[in-house]
Every structure is written in structure tokens, then in C-alpha cells.
Amino acid sequence: QVHLVExxxxxxxxxxxxxxxxxxxxxxxxxxxxxWFRQAPGKEREFVAGIHWNGVTTNYVESVKGRFxxxxxxxxxxxxxxxxxxxxxxxxxxxxxxxxxxxxxSDSQTYDYWGQGTQVTVSS
Numbered sequence: 001q002v003h004l005v006e007x008x009x010x011x012x013x014x015x016x017x018x019x020x021x022x023x024x025x026x027x028x029x030x031x032x033x034x035x036w037f038r039q040a041p042g043k044e045r046e047f048v049a050g051i052h053w054n055g056v057t058t059n060y061v062e063s064v065k066g067r068f069x070x071x072x073x074x075x076x077x078x079x080x081x082x083x084x085x086x087x088x089x090x091x092x093x094x095x096x097x098x099x100x101x102x103x104x105x106s107d108s109q110t111y112d113y114w115g116q117g118t119q120v121t122v123s124s
Contacts, residue, residue, distance in 0.1 A: 002026040002113040004096050009118030012086055016122070020081040022096030022115055029077035030054075033099030035111055036070060036081045038092035038120075048094070049081060050104025059104055063089070086122045093117040 008020040022034070033052050039045040049070035050059045058070050069082040079096055097111035105111075 002098060004098060004113055004115035006096050006115045006118040009094060009120045011121045013124050014087060014122055016086050017084045018120060020094055020118060022079045024077045030074035031102060033102055033104035034072060034079040035097045035099060035104050036094060037097060037108060038094045040092040045108060047106035052104055053102040088122045091120060091122050093119050
């Protein structure tokens, strides 16, 4: 049974940093891409970042490029999202998701399992 558990969210001031983690179990983690999505109140869920199975190729939504970094540790079945220079617009519930294939995508339909989410609030 696939389980994804996010952690690391919280309240941070603008300009601050947070590191989200997503621990995976129940499947061969290294065979599949992973993605991070977020959903702010009143808005649709949006793709934030994705990483291929081997961690070499990553993709980001334009609004977080240069500020966020996605990485993975296949030996520990964990994917990370390092978030720097946080802005109030980054406030949302952040979800990690397991890809259906080895390569990531910004399309949420290409992910088949989701974590429960972790709240990130950027406010002074």
C-alpha cells in the first residue's frame, strides 16, 4: 500500500526558508518520478516542482524558479522541497505526489498517489 507523508511546513516570515520532506513507502521509490503541488485557499491546485526517477532532471513552475529546489534521496525513499526567499503568495497547502512513470510532469493526472499535505504560511 502506497503511503506519502509530508512534513516541514509551518509559519515563516517573508524572505524566510522552509524545507519540506515527503517520505514514501509501499512501492519501489527509485522507479518513479515525484512531484510537489500546492493549493491556496480559493485557488486550484498547481504544479510546483517535479523530479525524474534518478534526480537528474527537475522542473519548476515559473513563479518558483531560482527560489525552490526539489531533490530526492532514493536510498531513503524521500523527496525534498527546499523553499527560499518565501513570499506571501507561496502560502498554500503543499502536497507531494507519486508519478505514474519515471519522468515527471506538470499534469496532475500523471500522478497516482498523494500525501495528506502540509501547510505553509508566509506572513509577517
